[in-house]
Amino acid sequence: MDALGSVTLVSNQTTVLFSGIPSTYTHLQVRGIIKLAESGTSDNWATFTMNGASTNSHQLQSNGSATNGQNLNSWFADIPQSGVTPFGVFVIDILDYSNTNKNKTWRSLNGFDNNGGGYVQFTSGFVSDTTAISYITFGSRSGSGLATGSTFALYGIK
Numbered sequence: 001m002d003a004l005g006s007v008t009l010v011s012n013q014t015t016v017l018f019s020g021i022p023s024t025y026t027h028l029q030v031r032g033i034i035k036l037a038e039s040g041t042s043d044n045w046a047t048f049t050m051n052g053a054s055t056n057s058h059q060l061q062s063n064g065s066a067t068n069g070q071n072l073n074s075w076f077a078d079i080p081q082s083g084v085t086p087f088g089v090f091v092i093d094i095l096d097y098s099n100t101n102k103n104k105t106w107r108s109l110n111g112f113d114n115n116g117g118g119y120v121q122f123t124s125g126f127v128s129d130t131t132a133i134s135y136i137t138f139g140s141r142s143g144s145g146l147a148t149g150s151t152f153a154l155y156g157i158k
Contacts (some may be wrong), residue, residue, distance in 0.1 A: 001029070006153040012037040014145040018154045019135040023098035025156030028133070030092045035147040036079050036140045045141040046079045050094065050104055050133045057125030079112065079140075087149065088112035097133040104133060 002025070007016050021028070034046060049055065079088040090110035096102050104127040111120035138152060139145065 002156045002158075004028075004154045004156050006151065008151045009146060009148050011148055012145050014139060014143070016138040016146060016150075016152050017135060018137075018152070021097075021134050021136070021154070022156070023132045023134075025098065025158055026096065027157040028094040028097050028136075029155045029157060030090075030094075030136065030152060031155070032090050032138075032150065032152045033087045034079050034090065034138075034150045034152075035087045036142075037145040037147045038140070038142055039083055046088075046090075046138065046146075047141055048092070048136060048138045050097075050106075050127055050136055051129070051131055052135075052137070053127045053129055055106065055125040055127050057123055079110075086112050086114055086118070094133060094136075100130050100132055103128050103130060 004021065005018055007018075009016070018030075030048075036046065088110060089112065090108055092106055092108040094104065094106045097104060105124070106126070107122070107124040109120075109122055112118040136154070
């Protein structure tokens, strides 16, 4: 596993971009500590695209007392808004990202704790495109962006 880049936000930003991703690895992994820039006190969805393409995704979520699942569109994690104390955490694996004979698939494990009111989630998805992934963009469903202190790290796995 090789570090390919990292970003820590010193102010709120609408998006975070990893570009120029080399095609010399088998898989990619992105790890993050994240909060949305919305001023609310609940949570909302963080998003990501690969090569600008939206992903088709499915999510299974539990809050410790109930479990639910749903279909999503480019959303990968239910993340706290800036009015909530904790940051959320996530790990995304993008499998065979440089293989031009396969559609791109990914999986994410993520969650946060808000004094017993958080979530743990498993999300997976795909992009129906065989183009090698050269850039990834992160943002928020509402468009409010990502909060100061959010950190993203990209790794290549051989």
